[in-house]
Amino acid sequence: MIKVLIVDDDFMVAKVHAGFIQRTPGFAVLGVAHTGAQAVLETQRLQPDLVLLDIHLPDANGLDLMHRLREVAPDLDVLVISAAREVETVRKALRGGIVHYLIKPFSQADLQERLEHYLHAYHGLDSSKAEAEQSDVNRVFGLGTSERTLPKGCSVETLERVEETLKAASGDLSAAEVAEELGTSRVSARRYLEYLxxxxxxxxxxKYGVGRPERRYVLKGR
Structure with a gap:
């Protein structure tokens, strides 16, 4: 489970973001901070894996705050969520070692896509093997996926999980079975399956029975 701290000066916005995260499998919200000083204290106390960090805080610039947060939690990752669109601000954030930069306003699907990429790319790289392959590094930097144009709201990371589920199955699977395995909705799972x-x-x-026949999916050659 990826432990997340939300840092945003707007109480309602932070609450909305917390709801987005709680609905994303593999993530849990540890706490919320509304100022830079509070963010440092909460980071030291909670030791989160990931901080969703706004740039404009009442007592600090979020990009300057990153360094203070990493002093109390050296392995901390940062995903910037901000209305700031200035190119130099984005460049400074990238130089600070963020995992992504998401411009407000954004949808749940936008945030979920970034979180799923973080979960499967960054954490997959940490735990999968002692030495990284080039494909592992490419995945972290979002390379090697341009050939797949997915429907709006879908992510390459979730598509890969659907494919892995099908590979691990001993036979064919329904959309409901894939959804249960991944922790997503049946409608979402079916979109990925139909794409494949x-x-x-x-x-x-x-599969015929009472009512409409059930569509069951199996990888070609299985």
Whole structure:
């Protein structure tokens, strides 16, 4: 479970972001801070894995604050969430070693996509093996995925999890079974499965019973 601290001066915005995170499998909100000083204290106390950090705080600039947060939590990762659009601000954030920069306002799907990339790229790199392959590094930096144009709201990271679920299965699976395995909705799982079917990666089998036949998915060649 990825432990998250939200740092935003707007109480309602922080609450909305917390709701987005709690609905993303693999993440849990540890706490919320509304000032730079509070963020330092909460980071030291809670030792989160990831901070969602706003730049404009009443007592600090978020980009300057990153260094203070890492002094009390050296392994901390930072995802900037801000209305700041200045190119130099984005460049400074990148030089500070952020994992992503998300411009407000954004949707739950926008944030979920970044969180899923962080979960599977950064944490997958930490735990998967002693030495990284180039493909592992490419995944961290978001390379090697341009050939897949996904429907709006879908992410490459979730698509990869769907494919892994199908590979691990002993036979065909329904959208409901894939959704249960991934912790997503059946509708979301079916979108990914139908995408794979349209791309020619999976076959569909129809299971007949009472009512409409159930669509079941299996990787080609299985």
């Amino acid at each position: 079917h349209d791309a020619g990666a999976v076959d569909v089998k129809l």
